[in-house]
Amino acid sequence: MNHIELRHLRYFIAVADELHFGRAAERLHISQPPLSQQIQALETHLGATLFYRNNRTVRLTQAGQAFLLEARQILQRVGEASAQAARIHRGESGNLTLGLTSSAPFLRRVSHTLHRFRLSYPDVNIRIEQLNSKQQIEPLLEGKLDLGIMRNGGLPDELEHHLVLSEPLIAVVHSDHPLNALKEGELTFQHLADQPFVFFSKDVGTSLYDDILGQLKAQGITPYITQEVGEPLTIIGLVAAGLGVSILPASYLRIQVEGVRYLRFGHRQGTTELWLVNHARRPVTAATRAFMELLLYEE
Numbered sequence: 001m002n003h004i005e006l007r008h009l010r011y012f013i014a015v016a017d018e019l020h021f022g023r024a025a026e027r028l029h030i031s032q033p034p035l036s037q038q039i040q041a042l043e044t045h046l047g048a049t050l051f052y053r054n055n056r057t058v059r060l061t062q063a064g065q066a067f068l069l070e071a072r073q074i075l076q077r078v079g080e081a082s083a084q085a086a087r088i089h090r091g092e093s094g095n096l097t098l099g100l101t102s103s104a105p106f107l108r109r110v111s112h113t114l115h116r117f118r119l120s121y122p123d124v125n126i127r128i129e130q131l132n133s134k135q136q137i138e139p140l141l142e143g144k145l146d147l148g149i150m151r152n153g154g155l156p157d158e159l160e161h162h163l164v165l166s167e168p169l170i171a172v173v174h175s176d177h178p179l180n181a182l183k184e185g186e187l188t189f190q191h192l193a194d195q196p197f198v199f200f201s202k203d204v205g206t207s208l209y210d211d212i213l214g215q216l217k218a219q220g221i222t223p224y225i226t227q228e229v230g231e232p233l234t235i236i237g238l239v240a241a242g243l244g245v246s247i248l249p250a251s252y253l254r255i256q257v258e259g260v261r262y263l264r265f266g267h268r269q270g271t272t273e274l275w276l277v278n279h280a281r282r283p284v285t286a287a288t289r290a291f292m293e294l295l296l297y298e299e
Contacts, residue, residue: 006078008042009071011035012050016068019058094287097127099136099148101206102232106251107274109165110149113295120294124287133207140279146288149295151249152273153207160280162296169212169270170253171263172198172239172246179245185266189247193221196244198235201228208232208272212247215270236260 014024015035025032043050050064060068104110118126131139133150140148140159155161171187173179179191200209216223227238233255235246240259249272253262276295278284284292 004042004045006075008038009075011038012042013068013071013075015039015051015058016060016064019060021053021058094285095125095127095146096285096287096291097129097144097146098291099129099131099139099145099150101133101136101150101274102130103151103249103251104149104274106254107165107167109295110274113291113298116298117291117294121287121290132205134205136277140277143279143282146278146285147291148275148277150275150277151207151211152275153210155277158280159277161275161277162292164274164276164295166271166273168250169215169247169265169272170250171265172236172248172252173261173263174239174242174245175259175261176242177245177261179263180261182263184264187263187265188269189216189219189221189265192223192245192247194224196226197223198227198229198238198244198246199223199225200232200235201230204230208249211272212270216247 011024011028014027015021018024018027021032021036021039025035028035039050046063046067048063048067049061050067052059052061100110105114114126117124129139129145131148133148133153136145136148136150137156137159139145141156149164152161171179171192179187182191199212200206202209213223227243229235229238232248232252235248236252236255236257238244239246240257242259247270250262250264276292278288278292
């Protein structure tokens with residue numbers, strides 16, 4: 001015997017449990033002579049006698065008792081490692097690191113997917129990093145993020161995107177603002193053209209900055225930005241304070257703040273997309289694939 005194989009441990013444990021070579025052979029579904037030969041070879045390899053045996057009895061030696069404990073632990077660890085590898089292969093275990101833009105958790109599609117994924121794959125360790133869309137690009141390129149959930153914007157060739165959903169834009173105004181008198185469907189971007197505008201700072205690097213201002217520019221509108229901030233919740237707070245109006249994705253309808261009203265624009269006035277982004281040239285783990293399928297294809 002050049003080395004000990006797992007089958008040798010199984011043979012030894014069977015004999016140790018039964019203390020009878022015949023019964024152990026039946027349990028292993030092999031004949032008794034090969035079993036005796038394998039145990040002898042194992043003892044020779046170890047340089048230790050594992051069993052006292054004669055015509056009437058078989059019992060473990062002190063060395064055999066010590067080896068039995070270790071053999072059981074080895075097989076248990078191998079079994080656990082095999083099961084873990086199988087769970088990882090099926091996407092039931094492992095790690096998943098997600099980048100989330102600030103509005104993503106307010107979308108039912110995203111929050112529902114996270115909930116279902118946690119229930120379906122409880123052994124997957126999920127780590128979430130809140131980053132705006134542009135801040136997710138570098139970690140995705142470096143492999144620090146498995147997936148990014150972000151707004152539409154420019155991406156390097158190494159990254160690929162999948163459309164999660166398209167949602168309308170809404171106007172954010174003070175509850176006393178005259179625009180509240182407009183009928184449903186009458187509001188357009190033009191109504192906000194001359195209003196003090198509360199918006200993201202360009203230095204924050206959010207994709208919504210480029211997306212929304214680009215849609216306004218396409219209609220000949222350059223908003224009069226009087227307050228520049230870093231977070232959408234701050235935008236909503238400043239609108240509540242009467243410092244201006246703003247435009248945000250409709251997902252923020254779930255945030256109710258005293259003094260603020262959300263107004264829907266007329267048909268096809270403005271939309272923004274939510275993307276799921278991954279590295280196009282890096283292998284996708286089973287856990288990552290499982291999350292992608294839940295988010296993109298299951299309702």
